[in-house]
Amino acid sequence: MLDIILIFVAISMLVSVYIEYIGGVKLKKGIILAVSLPYGKDKEKEVLEIVQNYKKELNKVMILIGIFFLPIIMLSKVSLVFIYFVIWTMVLFKGSSNILEKYSDKMKDLKRRNNWFVGTTNIRNIDTEVSKLRNEMVVSKWWFIPSILIALINIAVAYNINKSLLLISTIGLLGAVVFIGVYIFYGNKSTESYTDDSSINIAYNMVYKKYWTMGCVVAATIQSLTNLLMFIFIKNVENSNIVFLPIGIAPMIFLIGIYLITTKVTKSQEELLSKYKESIEVDSDDYWKGDVYNNPHDPRSTVEKRVGVGVTYNMGNKKGRGIVFGIYTFTFLVLLFVFIMVCRFDFVKMDIIVNTTNIEIKVPTYGSTVEKVDIEEIKLIDNIEVKFKTNGAATEEYAIGYFDVKDYGNALLYVYSKEGPYVEIKYKDGYMFIAGESKEETEKYYNELIK
Amino acid sequence: MILRLDMSSNVPIYVQLRNEIVMGIGRGELKVGEGLPTVRQLAKDIGINTMTVNKAYNILKTEGYIEIDRRHGAKVSPTLDKDGEFRVKVERDLELIIAESGLKGIEYDEFIKLCSEIYSNMNGLKLQGGEV
Numbered sequence: 001m002l003d004i005i006l007i008f009v010a011i012s013m014l015v016s017v018y019i020e021y022i023g024g025v026k027l028k029k030g031i032i033l034a035v036s037l038p039y040g041k042d043k044e045k046e047v048l049e050i051v052q053n054y055k056k057e058l059n060k061v062m063i064l065i066g067i068f069f070l071p072i073i074m075l076s077k078v079s080l081v082f083i084y085f086v087i088w089t090m091v092l093f094k095g096s097s098n099i100l101e102k103y104s105d106k107m108k109d110l111k112r113r114n115n116w117f118v119g120t121t122n123i124r125n126i127d128t129e130v131s132k133l134r135n136e137m138v139v140s141k142w143w144f145i146p147s148i149l150i151a152l153i154n155i156a157v158a159y160n161i162n163k164s165l166l167l168i169s170t171i172g173l174l175g176a177v178v179f180i181g182v183y184i185f186y187g188n189k190s191t192e193s194y195t196d197d198s199s200i201n202i203a204y205n206m207v208y209k210k211y212w213t214m215g216c217v218v219a220a221t222i223q224s225l226t227n228l229l230m231f232i233f234i235k236n237v238e239n240s241n242i243v244f245l246p247i248g249i250a251p252m253i254f255l256i257g258i259y260l261i262t263t264k265v266t267k268s269q270e271e272l273l274s275k276y277k278e279s280i281e282v283d284s285d286d287y288w289k290g291d292v293y294n295n296p297h298d299p300r301s302t303v304e305k306r307v308g309v310g311v312t313y314n315m316g317n318k319k320g321r322g323i324v325f326g327i328y329t330f331t332f333l334v335l336l337f338v339f340i341m342v343c344r345f346d347f348v349k350m351d352i353i354v355n356t357t358n359i360e361i362k363v364p365t366y367g368s369t370v371e372k373v374d375i376e377e378i379k380l381i382d383n384i385e386v387k388f389k390t391n392g393a394a395t396e397e398y399a400i401g402y403f404d405v406k407d408y409g410n411a412l413l414y415v416y417s418k419e420g421p422y423v424e425i426k427y428k429d430g431y432m433f434i435a436g437e438s439k440e441e442t443e444k445y446y447n448e449l450i451k
Numbered sequence: 452m453i454l455r456l457d458m459s460s461n462v463p464i465y466v467q468l469r470n471e472i473v474m475g476i477g478r479g480e481l482k483v484g485e486g487l488p489t490v491r492q493l494a495k496d497i498g499i500n501t502m503t504v505n506k507a508y509n510i511l512k513t514e515g516y517i518e519i520d521r522r523h524g525a526k527v528s529p530t531l532d533k534d535g536e537f538r539v540k541v542e543r544d545l546e547l548i549i550a551e552s553g554l555k556g557i558e559y560d561e562f563i564k565l566c567s568e569i570y571s572n573m574n575g576l577k578l579q580g581g582e583v
Contacts, residue, residue, distance in 0.1 A: 122459040124497055128452050128481070131488035131496045190496050196453060297459040300498030 003073050006085065010069050013092060016255060018062050020308035021096045025051045028266060029194070029273065030118070034100060034288055034306040035107040038116050046110055054103040061099060065092050078395045079342040086335055100307060101290025108285060118283040122297045125282070129198035130191045130205055137209035138187045143217040147176045150224035157231045164390040164402060164410055165231070172227035179220035186212045189311070190300050195276045207268040211261045219254055226250040234388065234404075243388055262309045287316065341365070345393045345400060350414055352434070354448050361414055361434070366392060366401040368412060370427050377426040378450050380443075384422055384433055386413070405431070417442070423449060452480035456497060464499060468507035473516055476527055479574030487517065487525040 024033050027042045033054060041047060069088055075081045111117075151172040158169030186209060193201040226246035233243045287295035291307050296316035301323065305312045314320035344364035351362040358371045385406040392401015392413065399415045411431040415422065423434040423446045434449075436442045452475040456467050475481040487493075490508060494501040508525055511517045515530040532538060552562055570576070 122457060124456045124458055126454040126456065126493070126496050128454060128475075128488050128493075131492045132486065134488075134492050134496065188495055190498050193453060298498070299458065 014066055017092055017096050021058055021100055024100060024307035025055060031306050033107045034104045034291055035285055036118050036283055038118050041116055050103055050106050058099050061095055065095060077346045079346045082339055082342055097290055104290050121283055123282055125193045127193035127198050127201045130193055130201045133202055134191055137206050138213040139217055144180055144220055147220035147224040150228055151176050154228045161235050172224045175223040176220045179216045183213050183216035194273060197276055200272050200276055204269055204272050208265050211265050215257055215261045222253055223250055258309055352445055363400050363414060374428040379424050380421045380446050381424050382420040465503050465507040469510050472511060477573045477575050481527050483527050485527045489524050
């Protein structure tokens with residue numbers, strides 16, 4: 001199951017990175033391979049040659065990176081899978097970015113040799129008519145109310161099913177908050193003016209802001225709905241795989257949505273600009289290195305990406321640099337934390353100590369102590385059916401923590417093997433199941449426990 | 452109108468902003484009574500601090516090019532120079548420009564012609580005469 005999810009995630013990542021970078025060969029607002037060219041020069045033989053070579057190398061490298069993912073299936077420990085996946089992701093991002101940089105540099109060289117200089121540098125054009133209307137370009141923030149309401153219903157439903165689900169159920173609300181954040185970001189973004197005609201400039205910015213903020217509202221709603229659906233499934237559906245289906249589908253919808261909005265916005269903007277021949281050209285190529293922007297003269301911390309979807313940060317700007325380092329540090333710390341956690345689960349063995357008055361079970365994070373007087377029954381059973389995890393760590397090899405078990409409800413699991421038997425302990429707080437790595441180990445635990 | 456700001460220039464942004472707006476009014480790209488973007492809107496679009504825009508607006512207000520109303524924001528409203536204070540400033544500025552021009556070889560007639568051309572291209576000045 002984990003392998004299938006991983007391969008699915010990897011393919012999605014590979015495809016989205018590929019789509020993003022192959023998009024660089026299309027002429028967008030006079031820019032090709034992150035380099036701005038004068039009108040009509042994109043049809044020059046030398047330009048086409050560079051574009052062809054870029055395509056070839058990108059295809060080759062993407063296939064290589066894809067093949068390079070496959071050995072992950074052979075890794076047994078989750079911690080190793082994790083570290084392999086992180087390295088693979090870094091190679092994917094850095095590799096594709098490097099190819100762009102290489103061909104972008106070649107294009108810049110060509111431009112310099114031919115003296116294809118476009119427009120002025122470091123001029124910001126601001127249309128006062130656009131500025132005046134900027135607050136009306138976004139979809140109203142009140143459209144977020146449904147998603148927040150659904151998220152709250154979500155929490156109520158989860159609380160009703162099982163109190164231990166409360167924490168997970170807040171993810172819906174958290175997601176809505178994240179999308180509101182993205183909405184605010186798009187609302188605050190600087191407008192861009194490329195012509196002397198205010199009506200074109202207004203339409204140009206309107207289509208961008210309206211579609212992206214609308215996307216945020218729709219995404220927040222879908223996100224809350226899929227979360228709600230998951231809890232409805234948890235309550236009514238037995239099959240644990242179906243339970244997580246809505247959660248898996250949501251990111252797919254988001255990706256498709258991002259793709260659709262990008263295509264729509266770019267197309268409309270291109271159409272608007274094509275109506276107006278004399279656009280105001282600003283040549284800031286010297287401040288772009290591949291897809292990295294570093295312009296100390298530009299006060300904006302975020303700018304539209306030249307290749308791909310969304311925005312990139314201005315590394316020449318204190319705030320932009322701060323955000324990037326912040327994101328990197330945060331990601332690194334989260335990855336490190338997760339890595340340490342999975343390592344502990346992978347490599348620290350379970351230890352059961354039977355004292356005179358109590359039983360201590362020592363495992364990372366989810367360890368517990370049960371007083372002997374509280375134990376009502378200890379027996380060996382052949383099989384248990386886990387429905388889903390409520391709070392715990394689970395892989396192909398082990399399940400530690402709190403899980404919803406069929407016929408038992410929420411129970412504590414210390415299970416290191418998929419095959420039975422299991423030691424079932426009934427105590428005053430509910431049920432606990434223990435299984436060692438082998439049948440013999442489990443039986444050894446059982447004998448110790450019933451002493 | 453399109454404000455063109457040179458981000459790598461030595462001239463501070465608020466000065467550039469002030470000059471652009473004054474020229475915009477003169478050229479007729481900003482009409483008398485027309486509203487300007489709010490300080491926040493403009494600051495977000497340029498990507499600068501609101502203080503910088505505020506400074507430019509305040510200068511424009513004290514110099515008598517715009518009016519700032521608490522409810523309706525800033526709007527174009529040029530006032531005439533009644534006490535002749537501005538005339539003194541123009542004389543001083545012109546002295547420098549004429550000296551520079553003369554030294555660089557621009558003849559008297561050519562200079563006057565240039566001035567009259569630029570003046571007559573200022574569409575905003577014609578409209579305004581009677582109104583103020």
